Amino acid sequence: MSLSFLEGLKFAKMDTPLHRADPRAKFLMALSFFASSLIFANALALLALLALQIPLLAIGRISRRWLKSLRGGAFLAILIFLMNFLTGQGASFSIAMSIRFVCLLSSFSIFFLTTSPDDLGLALERCRIPYTISFIFTTAVRLVPTMALDAQEIIDAQRSRGLELERGRFLRRVRNYIPILVPLIVCAIRRSLEMAEALESRAFGASERRTSLVTLKMGPWDYILVALSIALLASSIHISRSIQMPSLEALDRIFGLGWRIA
Amino acid sequence: MPTDDVIDPGAIAMPQIEAKGFSFTYSGSSNPSIRDLDLEIERGEFVLLTGPSGCGKTTLCRCLNGLIPNFFAGHWEGEFRVCGIDIAKAKTYELAKLVGHVFQNPENQLFSLSVEREIALGPENLGLPRDEIRERVEWAMEIVGISDLRGLAPYELSGGQQQKVAIASVLAMRPEILVLDEPTSFLDPKSAKAILETIARLNEELDMTVILVEHRLDLAARLVDRVLVMNEGELALDGGPREIFGKAAHLMGVGLPKVTLLFQMLREDGLDVGIPIMVEEASAILRELLN
Numbered sequence: 001m002s003l004s005f006l007e008g009l010k011f012a013k014m015d016t017p018l019h020r021a022d023p024r025a026k027f028l029m030a031l032s033f034f035a036s037s038l039i040f041a042n043a044l045a046l047l048a049l050l051a052l053q054i055p056l057l058a059i060g061r062i063s064r065r066w067l068k069s070l071r072g073g074a075f076l077a078i079l080i081f082l083m084n085f086l087t088g089q090g091a092s093f094s095i096a097m098s099i100r101f102v103c104l105l106s107s108f109s110i111f112f113l114t115t116s117p118d119d120l121g122l123a124l125e126r127c128r129i130p131y132t133i134s135f136i137f138t139t140a141v142r143l144v145p146t147m148a149l150d151a152q153e154i155i156d157a158q159r160s161r162g163l164e165l166e167r168g169r170f171l172r173r174v175r176n177y178i179p180i181l182v183p184l185i186v187c188a189i190r191r192s193l194e195m196a197e198a199l200e201s202r203a204f205g206a207s208e209r210r211t212s213l214v215t216l217k218m219g220p221w222d223y224i225l226v227a228l229s230i231a232l233l234a235s236s237i238h239i240s241r242s243i244q245m246p247s248l249e250a251l252d253r254i255f256g257l258g259w260r261i262a
Numbered sequence: 263m264p265t266d267d268v269i270d271p272g273a274i275a276m277p278q279i280e281a282k283g284f285s286f287t288y289s290g291s292s293n294p295s296i297r298d299l300d301l302e303i304e305r306g307e308f309v310l311l312t313g314p315s316g317c318g319k320t321t322l323c324r325c326l327n328g329l330i331p332n333f334f335a336g337h338w339e340g341e342f343r344v345c346g347i348d349i350a351k352a353k354t355y356e357l358a359k360l361v362g363h364v365f366q367n368p369e370n371q372l373f374s375l376s377v378e379r380e381i382a383l384g385p386e387n388l389g390l391p392r393d394e395i396r397e398r399v400e401w402a403m404e405i406v407g408i409s410d411l412r413g414l415a416p417y418e419l420s421g422g423q424q425q426k427v428a429i430a431s432v433l434a435m436r437p438e439i440l441v442l443d444e445p446t447s448f449l450d451p452k453s454a455k456a457i458l459e460t461i462a463r464l465n466e467e468l469d470m471t472v473i474l475v476e477h478r479l480d481l482a483a484r485l486v487d488r489v490l491v492m493n494e495g496e497l498a499l500d501g502g503p504r505e506i507f508g509k510a511a512h513l514m515g516v517g518l519p520k521v522t523l524l525f526q527m528l529r530e531d532g533l534d535v536g537i538p539i540m541v542e543e544a545s546a547i548l549r550e551l552l553n
Contacts, residue, residue, distance in 0.1 A: 118379055
Protein backbone atom coordinates (compact mmCIF):
# COMPACT_ATOMS: atom_id res chain seq x y z
CA MET A 1 0.00 0.00 0.00
CA SER A 2 1.29 3.40 -0.79
CA LEU A 3 0.52 6.38 1.34
CA SER A 4 1.46 8.88 -1.30
CA PHE A 5 -2.09 10.22 -1.59
CA LEU A 6 -1.51 11.92 1.77
CA GLU A 7 1.04 14.05 -0.05
CA GLY A 8 -1.94 15.87 -1.45
CA LEU A 9 -2.75 17.25 1.99
CA LYS A 10 0.78 18.14 2.97
CA PHE A 11 1.53 21.82 3.05
CA ALA A 12 4.87 22.87 1.64
CA LYS A 13 6.23 26.33 2.21
CA MET A 14 6.24 28.41 -0.93
CA ASP A 15 6.01 32.04 -1.80
CA THR A 16 3.19 32.58 -4.30
CA PRO A 17 0.27 35.02 -4.23
CA LEU A 18 -2.02 32.15 -3.30
CA HIS A 19 0.19 31.09 -0.39
CA ARG A 20 0.33 34.66 0.85
CA ALA A 21 -3.43 35.17 0.64
CA ASP A 22 -5.39 35.42 3.86
CA PRO A 23 -6.50 31.96 5.05
CA ARG A 24 -10.04 33.25 5.67
CA ALA A 25 -10.36 34.41 2.08
CA LYS A 26 -9.00 31.10 0.83
CA PHE A 27 -11.37 29.17 3.02
CA LEU A 28 -14.30 31.13 1.64
CA MET A 29 -13.11 30.29 -1.85
CA ALA A 30 -12.89 26.58 -1.00
CA LEU A 31 -16.36 26.71 0.50
CA SER A 32 -17.73 28.46 -2.53
CA PHE A 33 -16.32 25.78 -4.86
CA PHE A 34 -17.59 23.14 -2.46
CA ALA A 35 -21.12 24.52 -2.38
CA SER A 36 -21.19 25.09 -6.14
CA SER A 37 -20.24 21.47 -6.79
CA LEU A 38 -23.14 20.39 -4.61
CA ILE A 39 -25.55 22.64 -6.50
CA PHE A 40 -24.88 21.05 -9.90
CA ALA A 41 -25.64 17.47 -10.80
CA ASN A 42 -24.63 17.93 -14.40
CA ALA A 43 -21.35 16.53 -15.67
CA LEU A 44 -20.57 19.46 -17.98
CA ALA A 45 -21.24 22.08 -15.32
CA LEU A 46 -19.08 20.19 -12.83
CA LEU A 47 -16.29 19.87 -15.39
CA ALA A 48 -16.48 23.63 -15.88
CA LEU A 49 -16.15 24.11 -12.12
CA LEU A 50 -13.11 21.87 -12.12
CA ALA A 51 -11.65 23.85 -15.03
CA LEU A 52 -12.15 27.08 -13.06
CA GLN A 53 -9.78 25.76 -10.44
CA ILE A 54 -6.93 25.22 -12.88
CA PRO A 55 -5.72 28.86 -12.91
CA LEU A 56 -5.41 28.58 -9.11
CA LEU A 57 -3.06 25.62 -9.54
CA ALA A 58 -0.90 27.71 -11.82
CA ILE A 59 -0.87 30.70 -9.47
CA GLY A 60 -0.04 28.52 -6.45
CA ARG A 61 2.35 26.29 -8.44
CA ILE A 62 0.86 23.20 -6.87
CA SER A 63 -0.28 21.26 -9.94
CA ARG A 64 1.96 18.28 -9.30
CA ARG A 65 0.87 17.70 -5.71
CA TRP A 66 -2.72 18.50 -6.61
CA LEU A 67 -2.60 15.71 -9.20
CA LYS A 68 -1.19 13.39 -6.56
CA SER A 69 -4.07 14.05 -4.22
CA LEU A 70 -6.54 13.46 -7.05
CA ARG A 71 -4.81 10.21 -7.93
CA GLY A 72 -5.31 9.22 -4.31
CA GLY A 73 -9.02 9.92 -4.70
CA ALA A 74 -9.29 8.12 -8.04
CA PHE A 75 -10.21 4.81 -6.45
CA LEU A 76 -13.11 6.40 -4.57
CA ALA A 77 -14.22 8.27 -7.69
CA ILE A 78 -14.41 5.00 -9.61
CA LEU A 79 -16.24 3.37 -6.71
CA ILE A 80 -18.76 6.22 -6.72
CA PHE A 81 -19.31 5.76 -10.44
CA LEU A 82 -19.81 2.01 -10.11
CA MET A 83 -22.13 2.28 -7.11
CA ASN A 84 -24.34 4.76 -8.95
CA PHE A 85 -24.21 3.00 -12.28
CA LEU A 86 -24.88 -0.50 -10.95
CA THR A 87 -27.84 0.71 -8.94
CA GLY A 88 -29.36 1.94 -12.22
CA GLN A 89 -28.65 5.65 -12.02
CA GLY A 90 -27.63 6.02 -15.65
CA ALA A 91 -24.16 6.72 -17.00
CA SER A 92 -24.35 10.50 -17.26
CA PHE A 93 -25.51 10.92 -13.67
CA SER A 94 -22.91 8.44 -12.39
CA ILE A 95 -20.14 10.27 -14.20
CA ALA A 96 -21.42 13.57 -12.83
CA MET A 97 -21.27 12.19 -9.30
CA SER A 98 -17.66 11.08 -9.80
CA ILE A 99 -16.72 14.50 -11.14
CA ARG A 100 -18.52 16.12 -8.23
CA PHE A 101 -16.39 14.09 -5.84
CA VAL A 102 -13.20 15.13 -7.64
CA CYS A 103 -14.38 18.75 -7.50
CA LEU A 104 -14.99 18.60 -3.74
CA LEU A 105 -11.64 16.94 -3.15
CA SER A 106 -9.87 19.46 -5.35
CA SER A 107 -11.34 22.53 -3.65
CA PHE A 108 -10.05 21.48 -0.25
CA SER A 109 -6.84 20.09 -1.62
CA ILE A 110 -6.05 23.56 -3.00
CA PHE A 111 -6.88 25.12 0.37
CA PHE A 112 -4.67 22.78 2.39
CA LEU A 113 -1.82 22.82 -0.13
CA THR A 114 -1.55 26.60 0.06
CA THR A 115 -2.41 27.31 3.70
CA SER A 116 0.17 26.74 6.40
CA PRO A 117 -1.19 25.13 9.58
CA ASP A 118 0.15 28.19 11.42
CA ASP A 119 -2.04 30.52 9.36
CA LEU A 120 -4.95 28.16 9.74
CA GLY A 121 -4.54 28.35 13.50
CA LEU A 122 -4.45 32.15 13.38
CA ALA A 123 -7.61 32.19 11.28
CA LEU A 124 -9.41 29.88 13.69
CA GLU A 125 -8.33 32.04 16.62
CA ARG A 126 -9.60 35.10 14.79
CA CYS A 127 -12.96 33.37 14.46
CA ARG A 128 -13.03 33.24 18.26
CA ILE A 129 -12.41 29.52 18.45
CA PRO A 130 -10.56 28.77 21.73
CA TYR A 131 -6.80 28.35 21.30
CA THR A 132 -6.81 24.83 22.71
CA ILE A 133 -9.23 23.70 20.01
CA SER A 134 -7.50 25.51 17.15
CA PHE A 135 -4.21 24.06 18.39
CA ILE A 136 -5.62 20.52 18.32
CA PHE A 137 -6.85 21.10 14.81
CA THR A 138 -3.64 22.55 13.41
CA THR A 139 -1.54 19.90 15.12
CA ALA A 140 -3.69 17.20 13.57
CA VAL A 141 -3.15 18.74 10.13
CA ARG A 142 0.57 18.93 10.77
CA LEU A 143 0.82 15.37 12.04
CA VAL A 144 -0.76 13.74 8.98
CA PRO A 145 2.51 13.55 7.01
CA THR A 146 4.49 12.57 10.11
CA MET A 147 2.09 9.74 10.85
CA ALA A 148 2.28 8.68 7.21
CA LEU A 149 6.06 8.43 7.57
CA ASP A 150 5.65 6.41 10.78
CA ALA A 151 3.22 4.08 9.04
CA GLN A 152 5.57 3.58 6.09
CA GLU A 153 8.41 2.77 8.49
CA ILE A 154 6.30 0.21 10.35
CA ILE A 155 5.14 -1.34 7.08
CA ASP A 156 8.76 -1.68 5.94
CA ALA A 157 9.82 -3.15 9.29
CA GLN A 158 6.99 -5.69 9.38
CA ARG A 159 7.54 -6.64 5.75
CA SER A 160 11.21 -7.23 6.40
CA ARG A 161 10.12 -9.72 9.04
CA GLY A 162 7.99 -11.55 6.52
CA LEU A 163 4.57 -9.94 6.86
CA GLU A 164 2.69 -10.30 3.58
CA LEU A 165 0.12 -7.55 3.24
CA GLU A 166 -1.18 -8.49 -0.20
CA ARG A 167 -1.95 -12.06 0.66
CA GLY A 168 -5.30 -13.79 0.99
CA ARG A 169 -8.90 -12.81 0.43
CA PHE A 170 -10.49 -9.57 1.49
CA LEU A 171 -10.98 -10.37 5.19
CA ARG A 172 -7.53 -11.89 5.47
CA ARG A 173 -6.06 -8.77 3.91
CA VAL A 174 -7.83 -6.56 6.39
CA ARG A 175 -6.48 -8.71 9.19
CA ASN A 176 -2.97 -8.42 7.72
CA TYR A 177 -3.03 -4.78 8.71
CA ILE A 178 -3.35 -5.44 12.44
CA PRO A 179 0.44 -5.76 12.92
CA ILE A 180 0.70 -2.33 11.24
CA LEU A 181 -2.08 -0.63 13.15
CA VAL A 182 -1.11 -1.66 16.67
CA PRO A 183 2.44 -0.24 16.58
CA LEU A 184 1.18 2.80 14.69
CA ILE A 185 -1.31 3.60 17.45
CA VAL A 186 1.29 2.99 20.16
CA CYS A 187 3.68 5.29 18.27
CA ALA A 188 1.05 8.00 17.99
CA ILE A 189 0.22 7.83 21.69
CA ARG A 190 3.88 7.98 22.65
CA ARG A 191 4.47 10.90 20.33
CA SER A 192 1.48 12.80 21.67
CA LEU A 193 2.63 12.28 25.26
CA GLU A 194 6.05 13.66 24.40
CA MET A 195 4.48 16.62 22.67
CA ALA A 196 2.23 17.26 25.65
CA GLU A 197 5.28 17.28 27.93
CA ALA A 198 7.03 19.76 25.68
CA LEU A 199 3.91 21.96 25.57
CA GLU A 200 3.59 21.97 29.34
CA SER A 201 7.20 23.13 29.49
CA ARG A 202 6.35 26.01 27.18
CA ALA A 203 3.67 27.29 29.58
CA PHE A 204 0.78 26.10 27.42
CA GLY A 205 -2.47 27.37 28.90
CA ALA A 206 -0.72 29.75 31.30
CA SER A 207 -2.71 32.81 30.35
CA GLU A 208 -6.34 33.23 29.37
CA ARG A 209 -5.42 36.12 27.11
CA ARG A 210 -2.82 34.74 24.81
CA THR A 211 -0.99 37.17 22.56
CA SER A 212 0.29 36.20 19.18
CA LEU A 213 3.38 37.44 17.43
CA VAL A 214 1.87 37.46 13.97
CA THR A 215 -1.61 38.76 13.20
CA LEU A 216 -3.71 38.33 10.09
CA LYS A 217 -4.58 41.30 7.94
CA MET A 218 -6.81 41.28 4.88
CA GLY A 219 -5.14 43.05 1.97
CA PRO A 220 -6.72 44.32 -1.30
CA TRP A 221 -6.05 41.00 -3.05
CA ASP A 222 -7.80 39.16 -0.25
CA TYR A 223 -10.92 41.27 -0.74
CA ILE A 224 -10.81 40.55 -4.46
CA LEU A 225 -10.62 36.84 -3.67
CA VAL A 226 -13.62 37.17 -1.36
CA ALA A 227 -15.57 39.05 -4.04
CA LEU A 228 -14.73 36.41 -6.67
CA SER A 229 -15.80 33.61 -4.33
CA ILE A 230 -19.14 35.25 -3.66
CA ALA A 231 -19.59 35.91 -7.38
CA LEU A 232 -18.87 32.25 -8.13
CA LEU A 233 -21.45 31.00 -5.67
CA ALA A 234 -24.05 33.52 -6.80
CA SER A 235 -23.63 32.68 -10.47
CA SER A 236 -23.72 28.96 -9.71
CA ILE A 237 -27.06 29.41 -8.01
CA HIS A 238 -28.33 31.60 -10.84
CA ILE A 239 -27.19 29.25 -13.62
CA SER A 240 -28.55 26.15 -11.98
CA ARG A 241 -31.97 27.79 -11.65
CA SER A 242 -32.37 29.55 -14.97
CA ILE A 243 -30.32 27.81 -17.61
CA GLN A 244 -30.99 24.32 -18.90
CA MET A 245 -27.59 22.63 -19.12
CA PRO A 246 -27.02 20.29 -22.05
CA SER A 247 -26.96 16.83 -20.59
CA LEU A 248 -25.06 13.77 -21.65
CA GLU A 249 -28.10 11.61 -22.23
CA ALA A 250 -26.51 10.26 -25.37
CA LEU A 251 -24.04 8.56 -23.07
CA ASP A 252 -26.87 6.83 -21.26
CA ARG A 253 -28.14 5.41 -24.51
CA ILE A 254 -24.69 4.18 -25.58
CA PHE A 255 -24.06 2.60 -22.20
CA GLY A 256 -27.55 1.12 -22.17
CA LEU A 257 -26.94 -0.44 -25.56
CA GLY A 258 -23.60 -1.86 -24.45
CA TRP A 259 -25.29 -3.23 -21.35
CA ARG A 260 -27.93 -5.03 -23.39
CA ILE A 261 -25.37 -6.50 -25.79
CA ALA A 262 -23.34 -7.77 -22.85
CA MET B 263 16.17 37.92 35.30
CA PRO B 264 12.74 38.31 36.82
CA THR B 265 13.29 37.16 40.40
CA ASP B 266 15.66 39.93 41.42
CA ASP B 267 12.80 42.36 42.05
CA VAL B 268 12.12 41.33 45.60
CA ILE B 269 15.08 40.16 47.61
CA ASP B 270 14.10 37.83 50.37
CA PRO B 271 16.98 37.57 52.88
CA GLY B 272 16.14 33.94 53.53
CA ALA B 273 16.25 33.11 49.82
CA ILE B 274 19.82 34.27 49.26
CA ALA B 275 21.31 31.54 51.35
CA MET B 276 18.96 28.96 49.90
CA PRO B 277 20.23 26.74 47.08
CA GLN B 278 18.42 27.23 43.78
CA ILE B 279 17.45 23.58 43.59
CA GLU B 280 16.94 21.68 46.81
CA ALA B 281 15.64 18.15 47.45
CA LYS B 282 15.26 16.66 50.89
CA GLY B 283 14.50 12.97 51.27
CA PHE B 284 12.55 13.09 48.01
CA SER B 285 11.16 9.86 46.57
CA PHE B 286 8.81 9.41 43.63
CA THR B 287 6.92 6.37 42.36
CA TYR B 288 4.98 6.58 39.06
CA SER B 289 1.42 5.37 39.50
CA GLY B 290 1.19 1.82 38.24
CA SER B 291 4.79 1.10 39.15
CA SER B 292 5.85 -0.71 42.30
CA ASN B 293 9.43 0.55 42.51
CA PRO B 294 10.25 4.18 43.16
CA SER B 295 12.02 5.87 40.25
CA ILE B 296 13.75 8.25 42.65
CA ARG B 297 14.69 7.09 46.13
CA ASP B 298 15.41 9.30 49.07
CA LEU B 299 17.13 12.02 47.09
CA ASP B 300 19.11 14.73 48.90
CA LEU B 301 20.45 17.31 46.51
CA GLU B 302 21.47 20.94 46.47
CA ILE B 303 22.40 22.87 43.34
CA GLU B 304 23.53 26.48 43.45
CA ARG B 305 22.80 29.19 40.90
CA GLY B 306 25.19 29.18 37.96
CA GLU B 307 26.39 25.60 38.33
CA PHE B 308 26.88 23.45 35.23
CA VAL B 309 25.83 19.98 36.29
CA LEU B 310 26.17 16.79 34.27
CA LEU B 311 23.63 14.14 35.19
CA THR B 312 24.43 10.66 34.01
CA GLY B 313 23.90 7.00 34.79
CA PRO B 314 22.56 3.84 33.10
CA SER B 315 19.17 3.79 31.35
CA GLY B 316 16.26 3.69 33.74
CA CYS B 317 18.27 5.11 36.63
CA GLY B 318 15.91 8.03 37.21
CA LYS B 319 17.63 10.81 35.25
CA THR B 320 14.56 11.70 33.22
CA THR B 321 12.36 11.49 36.32
CA LEU B 322 14.63 13.96 38.08
CA CYS B 323 14.43 16.32 35.09
CA ARG B 324 10.65 16.10 35.15
CA CYS B 325 10.69 17.10 38.82
CA LEU B 326 12.71 20.20 38.03
CA ASN B 327 9.99 21.81 35.96
CA GLY B 328 7.05 20.41 37.86
CA LEU B 329 5.93 17.86 35.23
CA ILE B 330 6.17 15.64 38.29
CA PRO B 331 3.84 15.60 40.19
CA ASN B 332 1.51 17.78 38.06
CA PHE B 333 1.59 16.06 34.69
CA PHE B 334 2.75 12.58 35.67
CA ALA B 335 0.69 11.07 38.45
CA GLY B 336 2.36 9.13 41.22
CA HIS B 337 3.22 8.97 44.85
CA TRP B 338 5.88 11.21 46.37
CA GLU B 339 7.53 11.75 49.71
CA GLY B 340 9.90 14.39 51.00
CA GLU B 341 10.41 17.86 49.64
CA PHE B 342 11.59 19.32 46.34
CA ARG B 343 12.07 23.05 45.87
CA VAL B 344 13.08 24.89 42.74
CA CYS B 345 13.86 28.61 43.18
CA GLY B 346 12.16 28.36 46.53
CA ILE B 347 8.92 26.98 45.02
CA ASP B 348 7.59 23.66 46.22
CA ILE B 349 7.03 21.63 43.04
CA ALA B 350 4.08 19.83 44.59
CA LYS B 351 2.23 23.10 45.04
CA ALA B 352 3.22 24.98 41.88
CA LYS B 353 1.49 24.87 38.52
CA THR B 354 3.64 23.55 35.67
CA TYR B 355 3.46 26.86 33.79
CA GLU B 356 4.73 28.79 36.81
CA LEU B 357 7.81 26.59 36.86
CA ALA B 358 8.04 26.74 33.06
CA LYS B 359 8.97 30.42 33.44
CA LEU B 360 11.86 29.52 35.75
CA VAL B 361 13.01 26.24 34.26
CA GLY B 362 13.49 25.74 30.52
CA HIS B 363 13.27 22.13 29.43
CA VAL B 364 14.83 20.83 26.21
CA PHE B 365 13.93 17.29 25.17
CA GLN B 366 15.68 14.52 23.29
CA ASN B 367 13.71 14.42 20.08
CA PRO B 368 13.59 17.80 18.34
CA GLU B 369 10.67 16.66 16.20
CA ASN B 370 8.28 16.32 19.13
CA GLN B 371 8.99 19.68 20.69
CA LEU B 372 8.64 21.95 17.66
CA PHE B 373 5.10 22.93 16.78
CA SER B 374 5.24 25.82 14.33
CA LEU B 375 6.22 26.18 10.72
CA SER B 376 8.70 28.98 11.17
CA VAL B 377 11.60 29.36 13.57
CA GLU B 378 10.41 32.79 14.67
CA ARG B 379 6.89 31.67 15.50
CA GLU B 380 8.28 28.62 17.25
CA ILE B 381 10.42 30.72 19.56
CA ALA B 382 7.48 33.04 20.17
CA LEU B 383 5.19 30.20 21.29
CA GLY B 384 6.26 30.21 24.95
CA PRO B 385 6.05 34.01 25.45
CA GLU B 386 2.75 33.99 23.54
CA ASN B 387 1.38 31.46 25.98
CA LEU B 388 2.43 33.72 28.83
CA GLY B 389 0.33 36.48 27.27
CA LEU B 390 3.19 38.99 27.06
CA PRO B 391 2.81 42.21 25.05
CA ARG B 392 3.71 41.81 21.37
CA ASP B 393 6.70 44.17 21.49
CA GLU B 394 8.25 42.24 24.31
CA ILE B 395 7.69 38.94 22.50
CA ARG B 396 9.45 40.33 19.44
CA GLU B 397 12.34 41.54 21.58
CA ARG B 398 12.71 38.19 23.32
CA VAL B 399 12.57 36.26 20.05
CA GLU B 400 15.35 38.43 18.60
CA TRP B 401 17.43 38.03 21.74
CA ALA B 402 17.01 34.24 21.87
CA MET B 403 17.89 33.82 18.18
CA GLU B 404 20.90 36.06 18.59
CA ILE B 405 22.31 34.27 21.61
CA VAL B 406 21.96 30.79 20.11
CA GLY B 407 23.20 32.05 16.74
CA ILE B 408 20.23 31.19 14.53
CA SER B 409 19.08 34.66 13.44
CA ASP B 410 19.64 33.67 9.81
CA LEU B 411 17.18 30.79 10.09
CA ARG B 412 14.21 32.87 11.24
CA GLY B 413 11.94 32.33 8.26
CA LEU B 414 12.64 28.64 7.76
CA ALA B 415 10.43 25.78 8.84
CA PRO B 416 11.82 23.32 11.41
CA TYR B 417 11.59 20.45 8.93
CA GLU B 418 13.91 22.36 6.60
CA LEU B 419 16.63 22.37 9.27
CA SER B 420 19.26 19.83 10.28
CA GLY B 421 18.89 18.02 13.59
CA GLY B 422 21.50 20.25 15.21
CA GLN B 423 19.75 23.41 14.03
CA GLN B 424 16.41 22.06 15.22
CA GLN B 425 17.85 21.46 18.66
CA LYS B 426 19.21 25.02 18.67
CA VAL B 427 15.70 26.26 17.87
CA ALA B 428 14.39 24.17 20.77
CA ILE B 429 16.95 25.76 23.09
CA ALA B 430 16.15 29.27 21.83
CA SER B 431 12.45 28.64 22.28
CA VAL B 432 12.88 27.87 25.98
CA LEU B 433 15.37 30.73 26.39
CA ALA B 434 12.70 33.13 25.15
CA MET B 435 10.84 32.43 28.39
CA ARG B 436 13.91 33.83 30.21
CA PRO B 437 14.38 30.88 32.56
CA GLU B 438 16.94 30.79 35.37
CA ILE B 439 17.61 27.09 34.97
CA LEU B 440 18.09 25.16 31.75
CA VAL B 441 17.40 21.42 31.84
CA LEU B 442 18.46 19.38 28.82
CA ASP B 443 17.47 15.73 28.69
CA GLU B 444 19.88 14.04 26.27
CA PRO B 445 19.76 16.91 23.80
CA THR B 446 22.36 15.37 21.50
CA SER B 447 21.19 11.78 21.20
CA PHE B 448 19.53 12.37 17.81
CA LEU B 449 22.52 14.29 16.48
CA ASP B 450 25.75 13.47 14.70
CA PRO B 451 29.01 14.08 16.63
CA LYS B 452 29.71 17.43 14.98
CA SER B 453 26.29 18.94 15.74
CA ALA B 454 26.43 17.42 19.22
CA LYS B 455 29.68 19.27 19.87
CA ALA B 456 28.20 22.54 18.61
CA ILE B 457 25.14 22.14 20.85
CA LEU B 458 27.21 21.37 23.95
CA GLU B 459 29.42 24.39 23.26
CA THR B 460 26.33 26.60 22.89
CA ILE B 461 25.06 25.32 26.24
CA ALA B 462 28.39 26.00 27.93
CA ARG B 463 28.35 29.53 26.56
CA LEU B 464 24.87 30.15 28.00
CA ASN B 465 26.07 28.91 31.36
CA GLU B 466 29.03 31.26 31.24
CA GLU B 467 27.54 34.38 29.69
CA LEU B 468 24.12 34.37 31.34
CA ASP B 469 25.18 32.68 34.57
CA MET B 470 22.39 30.24 33.89
CA THR B 471 22.21 27.05 35.92
CA VAL B 472 22.45 24.09 33.53
CA ILE B 473 21.43 20.51 34.23
CA LEU B 474 22.59 18.36 31.34
CA VAL B 475 21.73 14.70 30.90
CA GLU B 476 24.28 13.27 28.53
CA HIS B 477 25.95 10.02 27.56
CA ARG B 478 28.66 11.56 25.41
CA LEU B 479 31.03 12.16 28.26
CA ASP B 480 33.99 12.62 25.91
CA LEU B 481 32.45 15.89 24.85
CA ALA B 482 30.74 16.95 28.06
CA ALA B 483 33.38 16.14 30.68
CA ARG B 484 35.52 19.17 29.91
CA LEU B 485 32.62 21.61 30.13
CA VAL B 486 30.95 20.84 33.44
CA ASP B 487 31.60 21.86 37.05
CA ARG B 488 29.94 18.93 38.71
CA VAL B 489 28.88 15.39 37.89
CA LEU B 490 25.93 13.51 39.38
CA VAL B 491 25.74 9.78 38.76
CA MET B 492 22.43 8.10 39.43
CA ASN B 493 21.87 4.39 39.78
CA GLU B 494 18.57 2.62 40.39
CA GLY B 495 16.89 5.81 41.52
CA GLU B 496 19.59 6.80 43.95
CA LEU B 497 22.20 9.49 43.73
CA ALA B 498 25.27 7.25 43.67
CA LEU B 499 28.09 9.74 43.06
CA ASP B 500 28.30 13.51 43.33
CA GLY B 501 31.43 15.57 42.81
CA GLY B 502 33.78 17.30 40.36
CA PRO B 503 34.39 15.54 37.03
CA ARG B 504 37.96 14.54 37.92
CA GLU B 505 36.92 13.09 41.23
CA ILE B 506 34.00 11.12 39.77
CA PHE B 507 35.75 9.78 36.68
CA GLY B 508 38.69 8.68 38.79
CA LYS B 509 36.32 6.41 40.71
CA ALA B 510 34.71 3.27 39.41
CA ALA B 511 31.85 5.05 37.67
CA HIS B 512 32.19 2.84 34.59
CA LEU B 513 31.04 -0.17 36.60
CA MET B 514 27.57 1.34 36.76
CA GLY B 515 27.20 1.63 33.02
CA VAL B 516 28.51 5.15 32.67
CA GLY B 517 30.42 5.61 29.44
CA LEU B 518 33.58 7.29 30.69
CA PRO B 519 35.66 9.49 28.39
CA LYS B 520 37.93 7.15 26.46
CA VAL B 521 41.15 8.77 27.64
CA THR B 522 39.98 8.37 31.24
CA LEU B 523 39.28 4.71 30.64
CA LEU B 524 42.70 4.21 29.05
CA PHE B 525 44.55 5.76 32.01
CA GLN B 526 42.45 3.77 34.46
CA MET B 527 43.54 0.61 32.67
CA LEU B 528 47.13 1.80 32.79
CA ARG B 529 46.78 2.36 36.52
CA GLU B 530 45.43 -1.18 37.01
CA ASP B 531 48.50 -2.41 35.18
CA GLY B 532 50.75 -0.49 37.56
CA LEU B 533 51.37 2.77 35.70
CA ASP B 534 49.85 5.50 37.86
CA VAL B 535 50.32 8.83 36.10
CA GLY B 536 47.01 10.47 37.02
CA ILE B 537 43.58 10.29 35.42
CA PRO B 538 42.96 12.88 32.68
CA ILE B 539 39.45 13.70 31.45
CA MET B 540 40.42 15.48 28.24
CA VAL B 541 42.46 14.35 25.26
CA GLU B 542 44.78 17.39 25.56
CA GLU B 543 45.67 16.51 29.15
CA ALA B 544 46.30 12.90 28.22
CA SER B 545 48.60 13.85 25.37
CA ALA B 546 50.53 16.20 27.69
CA ILE B 547 50.99 13.40 30.23
CA LEU B 548 52.12 10.96 27.56
CA ARG B 549 54.52 13.46 26.02
CA GLU B 550 56.11 14.08 29.40
CA LEU B 551 56.41 10.34 30.04
CA LEU B 552 58.05 9.67 26.69
CA ASN B 553 60.55 12.47 27.07
